[in-house]
Amino acid sequence: MNEIFEKLQFYLQYQFVSYALIVGILISLCSSLLGITLVLKRFSFIGDGLSHVAFGSMAIATIIGFKNDMPITLIITIACAILLIRKGENRKISGDASIAMLSVGALALGYLLMNLFSTSSNLSGDVCSTLFGATSILTLTKTKLYLCVILSVIVVSIFLIFYNKIFAITFDENFAKAIGTKTNIYNLFIAVIIAVVIVLAMNLVGSLLISALIIFPALSSMQIFKSFRSVTICSAIMSVICSVIGILISILAGTPVGSTIVVVYIVIFIIFYLIGNIFGGIIK
Numbered sequence: 001m002n003e004i005f006e007k008l009q010f011y012l013q014y015q016f017v018s019y020a021l022i023v024g025i026l027i028s029l030c031s032s033l034l035g036i037t038l039v040l041k042r043f044s045f046i047g048d049g050l051s052h053v054a055f056g057s058m059a060i061a062t063i064i065g066f067k068n069d070m071p072i073t074l075i076i077t078i079a080c081a082i083l084l085i086r087k088g089e090n091r092k093i094s095g096d097a098s099i100a101m102l103s104v105g106a107l108a109l110g111y112l113l114m115n116l117f118s119t120s121s122n123l124s125g126d127v128c129s130t131l132f133g134a135t136s137i138l139t140l141t142k143t144k145l146y147l148c149v150i151l152s153v154i155v156v157s158i159f160l161i162f163y164n165k166i167f168a169i170t171f172d173e174n175f176a177k178a179i180g181t182k183t184n185i186y187n188l189f190i191a192v193i194i195a196v197v198i199v200l201a202m203n204l205v206g207s208l209l210i211s212a213l214i215i216f217p218a219l220s221s222m223q224i225f226k227s228f229r230s231v232t233i234c235s236a237i238m239s240v241i242c243s244v245i246g247i248l249i250s251i252l253a254g255t256p257v258g259s260t261i262v263v264v265y266i267v268i269f270i271i272f273y274l275i276g277n278i279f280g281g282i283i284k
Contacts, residue, residue: 004252011251019140020257023200024243026152030197031213032239033159036232037170037190039218044211046084046191049103050198051210053080056110058202063117070147074199080106081195085188148200155193166190167228205258213239216265223269223276242268 011017038044057076061069084098140148159166168176169183177183201210217235225231246261253260 007252008248016140017251019145020247020251021244023140023145023148024247024261025240026148027197027200028213028217028239028243029236030152030155031201031210032217032235033156033232034190034194034197035214035216035218036221036228036235037166038194038214039222040170041173044215045099046081047194047198047214048211049084049099050077050081050195051202052103052107052110053077054195054199054202054210056106056113059110059113063113070144070199073202074196077195077199078192081191082188085191151196151200155196158189158193162186162189171228205261209258209262212262212265213243216262216269217242220265220269220272223272224279238268 035047038047054073054077057073058069060076061072064072066072080102084102165176165181165186168181169186173183197214198210201213205213217239218231220238221231221234225234242264243261246264247257249255249264250257250260
């Protein structure tokens with residue numbers, strides 16, 4: 001045990017570990033807050049679809065030659081989030097079909113472009129890192145760190161400011177519309193914020209595992225807690241703790257960061273599920 005603490009203390013001296021922990025905490029917090037709304041509104045698949053779009057966008061940014069691919073990835077992902085919301089209202093093409101087409105198309109296009117135009121000598125490693133977040137979180141630059149911090153603060157602030165509106169459209173959108181709430185605008189607003197969170201989360205777990213950050217905290221908390229506020233608080237705390245544990249285990253054991261974090265989420269979900277089944281929901 002002493003050897004583990006000594007090894008951990010040794011790694012914590014390095015700047016890249018501090019960057020990873022800061023960004024990991026902020027991204028987990030943002031993902032957990034929005035995850036509750038997505039799960040309750042049955043919008044979970046949007047996160048998965050947009051994560052594939054982010055992968056394709058990153059491939060385009062890399063080919064064009066941007067040193068910092070986050071801005072262009074952010075712009076394209078936000079545009080696709082708005083497109084998905086608009087298409088969801090189209091009777092000819094259902095929301096699920098739009099997400100599926102965009103998701104598969106973006107993933108295929110991104111991989112094709114990386115194969116055709118990549119100048120990297122380790123293409124498979126680059127693709128694996130982008131899809132599964134193998135080392136991205138441990139190679140953050142100061143620019144990406146500052147951008148992640150700023151965007152995370154904006155997302156959390158917006159969630160807190162519009163908490164009541166988000167609560168209303170999450171549980172009863174028709175009633176919210178009846179009392180004058182502009183639900184279409186707020187749904188669009190949520191989609192844009194989700195796109196921002198997904199682009200940030202790519203640095204932590206990769207594009208294929210982003211849904212875990214959104215879904216697992218909310219589902220785990222719902223096994224024990226019953227009110228929107230208690231689920232929100234539990235999801236935020238649990239998500240941050242799981243990400244920190246996952247990052248530290250990854251550094252100590254040399255395992256992929258994204259996969260390790262998701263495994264921690266799965267373990268916590270199983271524990272919460274068992275507790276919820278035994279006690280039938282502890283707190284309302």
